[in-house]
Amino acid sequence: MPRCAGRSVPSGDIRRTSPRASTLVIPTASPNKTTNEPIPGYKLVKRIGAGGYGEVWAAEAPGELVKAIKFVYGLLDEDRAARELKALNRIKGVRHPFLLSLERIEVVDGQLLIVTELADASLKDRFEECRKAELPGIPRDELLSYLRDAADALDYMSEQHSLQHLDVxxxxxxxxxGxxxxADFGLVKDIHDHTASMMGGLTPIYAPPEVFEGRPSRRxxxxxxxxxxxxxxTGVLPFPGRTAAQLAAxxxxxxxxxxxxxxxxQAIIGRALAKKPADRFSSCRELVAALTDAGRAGPVPGAAGDAGAIDPALAPTRSPSEMLAQLDAATRAVQSLVGGALPTQTSLRVSRPVRLTQARATRCGAEPAEPLAAAPELAALENAPPLVDVPPPDFDPQAPPLRPTLFVGLGGCGGRVLRRLRRxxxxxxxxxxxxxxxxxxxxTDVRELTSAAHGDNLGQLRPDETLALPLRRSQDYRDDSRQILQWLSRRWLYNIPRSLQTEGLRxxxxxxxxxxxxxxTARLRTALEKLHHEATRVQLCPRVVVVASAxxxxxxxxVTDVAFLARQLLESLP
Structure with a gap:
């Protein structure tokens, strides 16, 4: 089935066929031909794709040619369509055999329509076809031939026009x-333009780090x-995050x-995925050339910055057996140094630092041993003072059993600790x-609060002891964004997870x-006032303990803000 792009590369002028109207064009074609013509002479045939920014229809053009028409969601004066139109104007004069050609751009009843040539399929379609054939992905040589075409087009945009696609x-x-x-140039940006935000419309799975910060580069x-x-x-992504916030991080x-x-x-792709653009290859063509050369005998050219260099991020790590062997060697060195016997690795369940005094070594029956040459850290143990038995602390049987304390739990870890403490x-x-x-x-997780209130073997809190703090959707922060962006990066504000939870992002x-x-504030104040009343009865000062995972x-x-807030409320008590 023919496929086409979500956006297109323009080569013609923009025409307004009905500038005075503001009603959206709603395609209503059936799978068969219809007489519905959003543009005179272009008859919609069937919808062949839809996404977050618009939908694409196959259409019969004059001369019985088959084209694709994209309907961009929103009116032209709204952000989505205006951003697309601005990108189209940037790339309107760029022509290359591996850029999808544009037939025309129209504004119909205030809505942006883009007519392009119709493609046979997308690279994603080809990948799915290979997966159905029980292959891990597209065969390597075939895939490299596709990437070679794409790299040629992307480098042409960058080198000749200083443009980046930013939605590859x-x-x-x-x-x-073949x-x-x-295609899909709705995010095309001049790398010399530092005014527009890059967050709207980008695909977080493939976006480079600098784009999240609004600073795209030539690479x-x-x-x-x-x-x-x-x-x-391979069918495996290098960054497995499931939400925009996780992927950004x-x-x-x-x-x-x-x-x-x-x-x-691995070293080649690792270099292309460097966090700093300057550490990547100089061009997309150079990346594809390095991958091509990697299939031949001999060292991989261009796999690292220097000949024979290995990217530290890709350096092999020690296996568990190697790490255990080194731990055993260190244990034997300490044992020989202090002249005592330590438990063997197989008898240990928890690693703890151990210091042997002379008396303990004697009780263990260890024979004196000649000192071995050791590292400075081990040599320092030789002059360490012996362990001293500490007497038990003094205990006042008349002291109150508990100082009045408000325990404040934050997040899942704080909730689990509080439930155990309550039990x-x-x-x-x-x-x-x-x-x-x-x-x-x-x-922020309502499910955790519900679990804490219903109780299980961990213990139970009362419903009035819990408070849900869910986030809002990104668009709901629009009115407050000016104040929030003074202390919070826009990459977090505009990538709130769909769950409306923090999902591990501080x-x-x-x-x-x-x-x-x-x-x-109201819940803390109420709780502290009640605790202050109880503390007055036993003539003790209340305190607050905040429990959270860093x-x-x-x-x-x-945790920091809650701690300061609690201290201020404590100081305001009479």
Missing amino acids: KPENMLLLG RIKV SDQYSLAIVYQEML QHLNAKPRLSSLPERE RLADRLPQELQPLAPMLLFD PLGRLALVDHSQQV CGGTGGGM
Whole structure:
């Protein structure tokens, strides 16, 4: 079945056929030919694709030619269509045999329509065809021939016109007559233009790190092309995130997962996926040439910055057996140094630092041994002071069993700790003292709060001790964006997960706290006032203990602010 691009490469002028109207054109064609003509002479045949930015229809053009028409969602004066039109104007004069040709651009009743040639299929379609044939992906030589065409077109855009495509992905690489044509230019950007945000419309799976920060470079498309190569060859992505926020964090900070690639290609793709554009290949053609050479005998040219150099990110790691062997060697060195016997590796369940005194070594029956040459760190143990038995701390039987404490849990880890603590306090404290240990749990995950309130073997919190702090959708922050962007990067604000949870991202944890600051403050104040009343009865000062994981999105993102807020509320108590 013929396929076409979501966007196109323009070569003609923009024509407005009905500038005064503002009603959207709604295609209504059936699978058969219809008389519906959004553009005079172009009859819609059937819809062949749809995406977040528009839908594409096959159409019969004058002369019984078959073309593709894309209907861009939104009116021309709205962001989506205006961004597409601006990109089309940038690339209107660019012509290349491996860029999808444009027939015409029209504005019909305020809606942008783009007419292009109709392709046979996309690279994604070819990949799915190979998967159905039980192949891991597109055969390597075939895939490289496709990437060679795409690289030629992308480098031409960059070198001759200083343009980057910025939406290179399998769906935008179209097959026509056995060759690739790059399509969908709705995000095309002049690399000298630093005014527009790049977040709207990009595909996070393939986007390079600098695009998330709004600073595309001449080597941005190369990064995306490398991801396309790995995915189409192996079916495995180098960055496995499932949400836009996870993918943004991985592109910006994480090492790519390249183990699915042949060893000779891992260093090549690793270089193309470098976080800094300057560390990548000089062009897309150079990347494809290096991959082509990797299939031949001899060293892989261009696989690293220097001849014979190995990318540290791709350096082989020690196997578990090698690490255990080195641990055993270190254990034997310490044992020989102190003249004592240590437990063997097989008898240890938990690794703990051990220091042997002379008396303990004697009790163990160890024979004196000649000291071995050791590293400075091991040599320092020789002069370490012996262990001293510490007497048990003094205990006042008349002291209160518990200082009045408000326990505040943040996120999933804080919730689990509070539930265990609640179970232990219920077992050990008499009923009249339990009000001295109230609890509050804040989380963006409503399911975790429901689980904490219903209880299980971990313990149970009351529903009035929990407060849900869900995030809002990105578009719902539009009115507050000016204030929020003063302390939060736009790559987080405009990539809120669909779950409306932090999903491990600390910046979103702080955003959730800011969103619900009034409710959090009110719940903390109420809890502290009740605790202060109970503390006055036992003549003790209350305190607050905040429980959170520094690695969690919710807890790690809001723990500092919650701690400061709690201290301010404590100081305001009479």
